[in-house]
Amino acid sequence: MSEPRSLPLLGGPPPERSDAARNREALLRAATDLVDHCGVEAVTMDAVAAKAGVGKGTVYRRFESREGLMAALLNHSETAWQAAVLSGPPPLGPGAPPMERLLAFGHSRIETNLKHADLITAAGHSGARAYAAMSFAAMHVRYLLTRLGVRGDVPILATSLLAPLEIAILHQQTHIEQIPVDRIQRGWAELVRRVVAAEPSAVMAP
Amino acid sequence: MSEPRSLPLLGGPPPERSDAARNREALLRAATDLVDHCGVEAVTMDAVAAKAGVGKGTVYRRFESREGLMAALLNHSETAWQAAVLSGPPPLGPGAPPMERLLAFGHSRIETNLKHADLITAAGHSGARAYAAMSFAAMHVRYLLTRLGVRGDVPILATSLLAPLEIAILHQQTHIEQIPVDRIQRGWAELVRRVVAAEPSAVMAP
Numbered sequence: 001m002s003e004p005r006s007l008p009l010l011g012g013p014p015p016e017r018s019d020a021a022r023n024r025e026a027l028l029r030a031a032t033d034l035v036d037h038c039g040v041e042a043v044t045m046d047a048v049a050a051k052a053g054v055g056k057g058t059v060y061r062r063f064e065s066r067e068g069l070m071a072a073l074l075n076h077s078e079t080a081w082q083a084a085v086l087s088g089p090p091p092l093g094p095g096a097p098p099m100e101r102l103l104a105f106g107h108s109r110i111e112t113n114l115k116h117a118d119l120i121t122a123a124g125h126s127g128a129r130a131y132a133a134m135s136f137a138a139m140h141v142r143y144l145l146t147r148l149g150v151r152g153d154v155p156i157l158a159t160s161l162l163a164p165l166e167i168a169i170l171h172q173q174t175h176i177e178q179i180p181v182d183r184i185q186r187g188w189a190e191l192v193r194r195v196v197a198a199e200p201s202a203v204m205a206p
Numbered sequence: 207m208s209e210p211r212s213l214p215l216l217g218g219p220p221p222e223r224s225d226a227a228r229n230r231e232a233l234l235r236a237a238t239d240l241v242d243h244c245g246v247e248a249v250t251m252d253a254v255a256a257k258a259g260v261g262k263g264t265v266y267r268r269f270e271s272r273e274g275l276m277a278a279l280l281n282h283s284e285t286a287w288q289a290a291v292l293s294g295p296p297p298l299g300p301g302a303p304p305m306e307r308l309l310a311f312g313h314s315r316i317e318t319n320l321k322h323a324d325l326i327t328a329a330g331h332s333g334a335r336a337y338a339a340m341s342f343a344a345m346h347v348r349y350l351l352t353r354l355g356v357r358g359d360v361p362i363l364a365t366s367l368l369a370p371l372e373i374a375i376l377h378q379q380t381h382i383e384q385i386p387v388d389r390i391q392r393g394w395a396e397l398v399r400r401v402v403a404a405e406p407s408a409v410m411a412p
């Protein structure tokens with residue numbers, strides 16, 4: 001019998017004994033605390049071990065390297081965010097009208113991606129994660145656009161709405177152009193309202 | 207007196223003597239031919255030297271490394287594309303109505319970026335170039351949106367229209383999702399028509 005997994009992120013960890021799982025959870029909680037209070041740069045294997053009250057060897061056995069720890073943190077946070085979209089309270093989760101859900105999705109995704117930017121850098125090879133996360137977001141946005149009655153090429157429109165939420169774009173807006181995050185969030189909401197409101201009278205090839 | 211530069215790409219090369227400039231031009235032409243006919247992978251310093259009928263040392267003196275050559279090719283091609291936007295024939299260049307120019311811009315940018323994707327990888331550290339190219343495109347799209355009478359946050363809308371043209375997005379669509387280029391181009395045109403056609407009745411914070 002195969003082990004069912006709720007979310008296809010990073011291929012999922014192998015099954016763990018429950019004490020090992022608790023151990024892992026405690027280490028991730030300690031690392032998350034450190035990230036939240038001191039920033040990604042401050043999170044070393046030593047610091048996580050000290051914070052969790054275990055030996056450094058335990059941290060290395062669990063995550064192999066600092067990059068591995070960062071990838072696990074990213075996975076942990078992304079999974080929590082996806083769970084909030086799938087089954088958390090509205091308007092991000094189910095229960096709100098589709099337009100409210102879509103606006104809540106963008107608002108929350110901008111925050112999450114900015115939070116994840118440093119983790120992704122620290123995790124190194126992030127290609128697989130980026131694509132898994134993008135597939136989830138694409139499916140969700142396609143679903144909401146269809147619920148909103150949008151005609152036309154919904155998969156391409158969904159990609160177009162997701163592209164401005166990519167970390168590279170957000171990073172340039174916040175760090176280089178110094179645009180406040182709430183202005184970026186309002187701008188995305190404006191984009192969505194325009195895309196959903198308009199049904200082009202004719203779609204001609206350029 | 208400072209040396210005026212027409213386009214702020216890669217900081218520009220230092221002033222060259224005219225025979226050196228001709229020499230450089232011939233090498234870039236040879237390299238461009240090789241890229242067009244054999245692909246980026248096939249372009250070695252040896253191949254470029256043989257094609258241009260010069261010694262390998264000359265190619266190294268001009269470009270230092272294969273990465274340097276690739277960066278020069280990229281700069282060369284990007285400059286030609288920017289010149290076509292600024293002063294080439296309509297509808298990409300001036301003279302066409304702003305909507306036609308905007309659609310021609312996207313259509314052409316998708317082609318150019320896909321052509322540049324391999325060069326950017328081969329050129330290594332591409333951050334500076336990517337940002338310079340993005341500034342040019344952002345200015346151009348803002349200008350056209352303003353000409354089209356679009357109200358609202360034009361800089362953010364311009365970034366939103368440019369984001370789906372980023373190489374990472376196009377690469378995923380063409381290489382992973384196997385979407386044909388002309389469908390991506392039609393999808394961008396649809397996005398633009400929706401954004402321009404709709405004036406949101408009220409821009410509320412989400």
